[in-house]
Amino acid sequence: MAGPDRPGTPPPGEASRRPPVSPLRAGLAGRCPACGRGALFDGLLALKPACGHCGHDLSAADPGDGPAVFVVLILGILAGGLGLIVEMRAHPPLWVHALILLPVIGGGTVALLRVIKGLLVCYEYHHDAREARLDRDPEP
Numbered sequence: 001m002a003g004p005d006r007p008g009t010p011p012p013g014e015a016s017r018r019p020p021v022s023p024l025r026a027g028l029a030g031r032c033p034a035c036g037r038g039a040l041f042d043g044l045l046a047l048k049p050a051c052g053h054c055g056h057d058l059s060a061a062d063p064g065d066g067p068a069v070f071v072v073l074i075l076g077i078l079a080g081g082l083g084l085i086v087e088m089r090a091h092p093p094l095w096v097h098a099l100i101l102l103p104v105i106g107g108g109t110v111a112l113l114r115v116i117k118g119l120l121v122c123y124e125y126h127h128d129a130r131e132a133r134l135d136r137d138p139e140p
């Protein structure tokens with residue numbers, strides 16, 4: 001299923017024969033970006049090496065640190081806002097803040113990481129994103 005230029009990229013013409021897959025739906029559901037049916041994750045956060053339904057090579061999918069950056073930014077705003085609201089309304093001791101915020105941050109991190117990682121992998125495939133490289137041959 002791999003094309004000549006990039007592992008995981010379908011050969012020319014193959015992608016047009018597939019049914020269109022919404023990267024938003026596939027990413028949110030944790031499904032294969034190529035067929036939208038096979039599972040994307042092997043366990044909680046690890047990507048499968050290949051789709052179990054269509055055989056699409058998922059080993060080339062690499063969102064890098066992208067999901068973690070989004071999770072830090074989103075949860076930072078939410079947890080910071082929640083902490084401020086609780087402090088302004090009730091002035092609780094610090095252990096109450098910890099009791100409220102630690103589960104929100106811990107659970108939110110895992111939940112958001114999975115969703116955002118799925119979205120980034122599916123959009124990466126949809127837009128044929130890849131590492132930057134020069135078109136010209138390297139000089140000897």
Ligand SMILES: [Zn+2]
Pocket residue numbers: 032033034035036037038051052053054055056
């Ligand atoms: Zn698939």
